[in-house]
Amino acid sequence: MTDTTDVIVIGAGAAGLMCAMQAGRRGRTVRVIDHARRPGRKILMSGGGHCNFTNEDVRAEHYLSHNPHFCKSALSRFSQWDFIELVRRHGIAFSRREHGQLFCDEGSGRILEMLLAECRQAGVALGMETEIEAVSRLGERRFALHTNQGIYECASLVVATGGLSIPGSGASGLGFEIARQFEIQVWPLAPGLVPLTLQPKDKERLADLAGIAVEAAVRCGKKQFRDPLLFTHRGLSGPAILQISLEWQPGQEIGIDLLPELNLAEELEAQRQHHPRRALKSALAERLPKRLAAVMAPPEWADIPLARLSSAQVQQIATGIQQWRLKPGGTEGYRTAEVTLGGVDCDALSSKTMEARAVPGLFFIGEVVDITGRLGGYNLQWAWSSGWCAGQYV
Ligand SMILES: Cc1cc2nc3c(=O)[nH]c(=O)nc-3n(C[C@H](O)[C@H](O)[C@H](O)COP(=O)(O)OP(=O)(O)OC[C@H]3O[C@@H](n4cnc5c(N)ncnc54)[C@H](O)[C@@H]3O)c2cc1C
Numbered sequence: 001m002t003d004t005t006d007v008i009v010i011g012a013g014a015a016g017l018m019c020a021m022q023a024g025r026r027g028r029t030v031r032v033i034d035h036a037r038r039p040g041r042k043i044l045m046s047g048g049g050h051c052n053f054t055n056e057d058v059r060a061e062h063y064l065s066h067n068p069h070f071c072k073s074a075l076s077r078f079s080q081w082d083f084i085e086l087v088r089r090h091g092i093a094f095s096r097r098e099h100g101q102l103f104c105d106e107g108s109g110r111i112l113e114m115l116l117a118e119c120r121q122a123g124v125a126l127g128m129e130t131e132i133e134a135v136s137r138l139g140e141r142r143f144a145l146h147t148n149q150g151i152y153e154c155a156s157l158v159v160a161t162g163g164l165s166i167p168g169s170g171a172s173g174l175g176f177e178i179a180r181q182f183e184i185q186v187w188p189l190a191p192g193l194v195p196l197t198l199q200p201k202d203k204e205r206l207a208d209l210a211g212i213a214v215e216a217a218v219r220c221g222k223k224q225f226r227d228p229l230l231f232t233h234r235g236l237s238g239p240a241i242l243q244i245s246l247e248w249q250p251g252q253e254i255g256i257d258l259l260p261e262l263n264l265a266e267e268l269e270a271q272r273q274h275h276p277r278r279a280l281k282s283a284l285a286e287r288l289p290k291r292l293a294a295v296m297a298p299p300e301w302a303d304i305p306l307a308r309l310s311s312a313q314v315q316q317i318a319t320g321i322q323q324w325r326l327k328p329g330g331t332e333g334y335r336t337a338e339v340t341l342g343g344v345d346c347d348a349l350s351s352k353t354m355e356a357r358a359v360p361g362l363f364f365i366g367e368v369v370d371i372t373g374r375l376g377g378y379n380l381q382w383a384w385s386s387g388w389c390a391g392q393y394v
Pocket residue numbers: 010011012013014015016033034035036039040041042043045046047048051052053054130131132160161162163165166169170171172173174175337338339365366367368376377378379380381383
């Protein structure tokens with residue numbers, strides 16, 4: 001049996017549901033197909049369960065892409081304010097946190113419920129646990145999907161399959177395969193917004209620090225982020241590290257300032273004046289968590305009174321803590337990454353409609369596209385904006 005609708009959206013995630021509800025509202029018949037048991041798994045996981053659904057300050061600079069201008073059109077046509085208006089209309093309470101990030105007070109489930117309610121109202125059919133076996137093009141604006149539930153045909157096919165991160169969440173590479181099948185370039189993929197692991201020597205040295213969090217400035221190349229840094233059993237995490245993971249390339253060093261608000265050399269000189277008999281590691285513990293101070297103090301000087309350290313040594317110690325250079329071993333990979341860098345080439349798509357230029361009727365939206373937001377609600381905003389745009393044209 002063949003089921004025919006105007007639109008098929010592959011992927012019941014953030015972008016797919018937004019696109020489906022928009023298309024449904026326009027009177028299009030829409031079916032969303034997903035192989036997972038439940039829709040919107042990543043929405044539920046997002047923001048530590050409180051869905052950082054957007055940011056008050058959304059600009060193209062908050063996104064990485066081989067085409068840095070591509071995202072501008074969608075982000076301005078369906079902006080953070082449009083999504084906030086939708087959230088308000090559904091009576092969902094939210095709060096503003098640092099850097100303009102907006103989080104759901106009652107949990108991510110409220111955002112998913114909102115999208116599903118909108119889809120229901122717009123008459124969207126939702127087919128979960130549907131495995132896609134093949135996608136074929138029958139002619140101009142005519143596609144067929146062969147699945148374990150039968151054959152589905154449509155005039156507009158929207159690929160909203162997301163990225164590769166968190167394999168248990170329903171993530172798959174299907175969207176990238178469909179792009180390649182239609183000879184659309186896919187930029188190399190890599191895990192992003194991901195904790196960094198350490199080289200064995202550093203891992204051993206920092207092993208006792210797991211659980212410690214400090215405010216730090218972390219630098220890689222020309223980019224610097226000042227946010228919390230967390231020491232873990234496997235390496236380094238926390239917002240500052242997740243942000244820098246988008247810049248970091250294997251083999252590169254990162255620079256860490258563990259006391260970004262302070263001139264540590266001046267601080268140690270001052271302590272030397274007033275507390276000359278204080279041991280170096282105790283002096284450092286005035287500003288850093290004790291365990292971290294003990295590790296960052298060079299072992300040969302850790303127990304030496306400040307009075308016995310020369311100015312050059314003080315400077316050297318301060319440099320080690322404020323310009324700490326570290327070569328990460330790698331990343332934790334897709335297992336814990338929040339996003340996938342790279343993806344479907346923007347140049348192959350219309351920035352207004354998200355339709356593939358060379359394949360009329362085929363659309364790509366959300367994370368499958370080569371647009372990666374920084375930490376702070378930008379990835380979901382891209383999903384809403386790109387989904388909304390495609391929803392106007394499918
Ligand atoms: C732990 C975590 C926390 C995050 N927190 C935030 C946050 O707070 N703010 C923010 O902006 N971003 C956050 N993100 C990123 C954000 O969730 C994603 O960028 C966003 O969900 C992407 O939306 P999407 O619709 O493109 O893809 P997804 O939401 O991933 O949806 C893709 C859908 O496609 C389906 N699918 C995949 N392959 C197939 C297939 N072969 N057949 C059928 N269906 C398929 C999947 O089952 C899934 O339902 C977080 C990500 C993670 C992993």
